[in-house]
Amino acid sequence: MSCKYGIVTCACNDTALDVLWKCGVCPAARPSDGGLCPGNTSFECRYGDDTCFCNSGVWQCAAPNCAAPQPPFSFTWECSWPAIYTCQFPAADQYCSCGSRSATACSCPTAAPVEGSFCIGPVGPEWTGCAYDDQSCDCIEGRWRCSVCPIRMPAGSAPCAAEANCAYDTGFCYCDGVAWTCF
Secondary structure (H helix, E strand, O other): OEEEEOOEEEEEEEOOOOEEEEEEEOOOOOOOOOOEOOOOOOEEEEEOOEEEEEEOOEEEEEOOOOOOOOOOOOOOOOOOOOOOEEEEEHHHOEEEEEOOOOOOEEOOOOOOOOOOOEOOOOEOHHHOOEEEOOEEEEEEOOEEEEOOOOOOOOOOOOEOOOEEEEEEOOEEEEEEOOEEEEO
16 A cells, blocks of 8 residues: 655555555656665655565566466466555456565455366465365465365264365364264
8 A cells, every 4th residue: 555645655565574654755757677766765656557666775666467377387376576466366256465575365265166176376364275164275286175174173963975084173073975973
């Protein structure tokens, strides 16, 4: 997020180390990537679609990259550093955000995804995956992987549909494909 106060621009961005307001005076025209920037503070300036980041006295500029990864791939969507932005990926029903020092983070789809279907990147609060009723799904190497173990320990003799062994903090449950047996 950036705010402008006269000629001073301030940005509050989540970095790997802190969440702080950082302010500076942005040049009237987009600076050259790698050019010198004044002062001893880090701050961002926007020029159209480009974001320029003054860091350690050097400008680093980039435009957002909202292109989804294309199969075959072994990793998730990568954003252009130093831009801080959010992209929408309608085909995956996800939004993903990245930042100057933050890792990529993506939203959970509205409905539980289909096992093995395409996804963009790490999901959920602090990359804990997405919860749908009693199922947990995570985006691993561009594909959805969903657990057959319920998030919460099921009640003994509750119906289940697939064989599974599931451990919980308070016990262990086994599904024989018909009903849960818990210990």
